[in-house]
Amino acid sequence: MTRMSLVRIKTRFCRGFDSSVGHIVRNYSVPASSEKHEKKAPQYPPIQDQFFKERRRRTYEKWHEDIKSIKTVEEKLFKINVPRYYGWKSLMMHEYQIPYNSLDQAQYITRTHLVKDMKLPSYYETLLGSDQLDHIVQEIRSQVEDAIAFEYIDRKREGILSENEFENRFLIDSTMAEAVVRQVNRILLANLSSKYSHLLETQVDYNSRLEAFWVVGGIDPTYQVQKCKENVPYLKKYANDPVDRHIQYKGKPIAQLRYDFPLHEFISLSESENPALTVPQYTLDPRTLGYSHEWQHGTSIPGFWPGDKSEFGGLSYHNCSYLTIRPKEYNDEIDALSTQSLLASYAWLLSQACYQGFSTFNDLTYPLVTQTIITNGQTWSFSAYQLNTTVVHSDHVNNNPRRNVCWITKPLKLFEKVENGKLVGFNEDVLRYIVSFYANAPQERVGINMKPYLGETENVVADIEDPERRAWLEKHYKHLVSNRPRHRLRPEIYAWQKIYMIDNKRRPMEKRREPWQFNINMGRRRLDDHTPEYIPKALRPGGPKSRKKWANTYYP
Amino acid sequence: MSTRWYPVYQKGNPQLRVFLPNFWLKIVNPTMKQPKNVVQFHCSMEMTVLDVKQYLKKIYDVHPVQVNTRIQLGKIRPEPYKSILTKEEDVKVAYVVLPKDQTFEYPPLFEKDDTKDKNVTDDMAALEEAKKGFKAFIKRNKVPGTPGWFA
Secondary structure, three states: OOEEEEEEOOHHHHOOOOHHHHEEEEEOOOOOOOHHHHHOOOOOOOOOOOOHHHHHHHHHHHHHHHHHHOOOHHHHHHHHHOOOOOOEEEEEEEOOOOOOOOHHHHHHHHOEEEOOOOOOOOHHHHHOOHHHHHHHHHHHHHHHHHHHHHHHHHOOOOOOOOHHHHHOHHHHHHHHHHHHHHHHHHHHHHHHOOOOHHHHHOEEEEOOOEEEEEEEEEEOOOHHHHHHHHOOHHHHHHOOOOEEEEEEEEEOOOEEEEEOOOOOOOOOOOHHHOOOOOOOOOOOOHHHHOOEEEEEOOOOEEOOOOOOOOOEEEEEEEEOHHHHHOOOOOOOHHHHHHHHHHHHHHHHHHHHHHHOOOOOOOOOOOOEEEEEEEEOOOEEEEEEEEEOOOOOOOOHHHHOOOOEEEEEOOOEEOOOEEEOOEEEOOOHHHHHHHHHHHHOOOOOOOOOOOOOOOOOOOOOHHHOOOHHHHHHHHHHHHHHHHOOOOOOOOOOOOHHHHHHHHHOOOOOOOOOOOHHHHOOOHHHOOOOOOOOOEOOHHHOOOOOOOOOOEOOOOOO | OOOOOOOOOOOOOOOOOOOOOOOOEEEOOOOOOOOOOEEEEEEOOOOOHHHHHHHHHHHHOOOOOEEEEEEEOOOEEEOOOOOOEEEOOOEEEEEEEOOOOOOOOOOOOOOOOHHHHHHHHHHHHHHHHHHHHHHHHHOOOOOOOOOOOOO
16 A cells, blocks of 8 residues: 655644644555445444433433442442442431321322222232131130230339330330330240241341332422522423432331242232322422421431341331320321321331332332231230332322332221220230231242342342452442441531622632532532552552552442 | 600701601411411511500400411522522511401502503513514424525
8 A cells, every 4th residue: 555645734733623634645555435335334323312301311320220230238238329429418217207198198209099998909818717816816826915914014124114215105115015015026936937937037137227229219399499499590491390209217116027039019010000009299399398308318228237148028016106296186087197107118118128129219029018017015006018119210200100009997996995904905906917927828939030130149238249349339338328427517608708708799709619619510520539548568468569559440 | 655766856856756666567468378267467667466465455456366476487588699698587477366256457559550460461461472473483394594584
């Protein structure tokens, strides 16, 4: 091939052009056209919508796909938190703080249909024959009566509770609830485990840590968000668009029973797409109900760490003694119990689903089921919950065809009162419900890949082979979910700065020091936006003279 | 209840007989969308949650389920032609939650006058026309050094 330079052009005059501009080259040996080129159909990338909203949707979608492709549970949960150094601004929902009239909102943010007839699903009717059930109830009735009477009358609590605390109705109720639940659970496990082998393998946790984090769309924007968007020309038309909210749930179950396999589903996934399962709309700002926000890392913890063999929840007991300190004007006991059981069940199942590799961005491929009991020792309400979908962010909150379903019973009294060392008016129906919850055996889902979005050999961080990466991820994941405050607090804009420097420019000559003066939004700082750990010279792997000053980081 | 001084007796008429307390509630249009059973009030700074409840119960026989209050900071703005900033008074806002089967909607106090609107839009259109004409008038024309009207 002969090449001949015709003209020489100085490259620095041609910035922005192709790098081949330096020489204009004529390749004489190349034919003017070739058949090969003519035949080949041109390959173009797909045409994508370049409007702002669509581009932003694609960015988020890519992020969701990235989370899906990560192999281990902890890294997935870690990845959700990487965009925020100081944590997400999350709506805090505490289990025992249920605002007035908040059932609709709870249903909306969990996309849950609440079955109105106050009954458990028909699945329980076929679970045990009535004769068998009566037989078991008769067997354990006297034991349960004795144990509860013992807790209410004979147990001495003087050493545990102080004198003032005996006056505290809430504290007494919650203490009694815990004591009764422990007794009932002990008696049922001891008596039923000979009949139901799954109870032998059951893991029981008391006062475990129940946390769940998810993203909900479709919420009305706040005044500040509206104003911010109106001030930017290309965002102006989106000012009234619904926004996403991050939700952090924190629960405190009395006890949880976990199994190796999941419970049998009540309805199939296709049935959950039935539009007759209605979900109410509540798009107002959740602060209108009395909820508040906090900056914190999103944590999803179902009461145990990833890697535990018994990773499917079967039954959880919760406390309803907070009803005693709720204002009497509310007069909404059933609504409060429904809200509590719905949120507690959703949060527990969501965090379990996270341990199976799903998340609030990657939907379930099979349903999960749990049973919840809410009690104060005397009054018991039973609920069953089926999680069909976890995706409620952006417009999925209205368009997702799947719905979660919750069944709940009316609160029932186990006994009327305690008199002369005995329980009066013992209600066997309550015991029947409890027995049927314990008898509901978990089953292995044959032919279903339970962890489609996790690695084949690497499921959790403990499976990672590289020791340094494994140790780093373990340490930093646990530190992240501990949600300790940062050593240096987040820089803030003080009131005097807002008045005299931002709103009214009265100090123009001052040196600019604060981040906001350089257009840096500290709330947007990323988790990996920090100097890595320094390796002292003596500890450097390549010797003291080696250049490797900074330790590796392994952010997912 | 009142922090005001009872008016000193003065001879002659008319006597000052009406003596209002410091407690007052003013129903306002909610700034942000609220649930249907929530009513927004402005109240006097001295009133607490309990006072608001009692006020509604005793005077209007309205039985709220819950009352929340907050203090809204007054706006700070520069005084015109002076180098100082002035601040408006703070306002205490009360959100009164009614039982969920009761609803309240703030009524439209001022009916919209369509004819007035039409006049306004016509005026605006005329103004826009005039603006356009003026812009065309002052626009630089192709002959430099000549005024705008020189075609």
